[in-house]
Amino acid sequence: MQQDPLKSFGLRLVQLRKSKGLSQEKLALESGIARSYLSGVERGQRNIALLNIHKLADTLGIPASSLLELPDD
């Protein structure tokens, strides 16, 4: 396991969200996920489950597997 999978996921999510030009608020709204929850996910403080990973991936227009790849340095 990499050092902290939750932090890596959060970083990766932020990178992908920004690459799509989406604000945190807009991603939350379009995914049907509470913004406070999304904020916690992006900070690596939430152990997000599969269905929410898929909701985010769908909104970002990417495969869910891509969200689990390592973030860019």
Added chain:
Amino acid sequence: MQQDPLKSFGLRLVQLRKSKGLSQEKLALESGIARSYLSGVERGQRNIALLNIHKLADTLGIPASSLLELPDD
């Protein structure tokens, strides 16, 4: 979102587990995950979260992202 992300994940996990020659019992034991829970995950009945996805991927010796790819037909 694909038809049922939980069922897809379960199928994919079964395929990868078998490709490694691991029984469900052995994968559960080595991952530190209850076998009854793992069984539910493989049947698409559990909304598995990120830390457990990583535990399974580590035991299988694959990147976590690989577990979220679509199963083979």
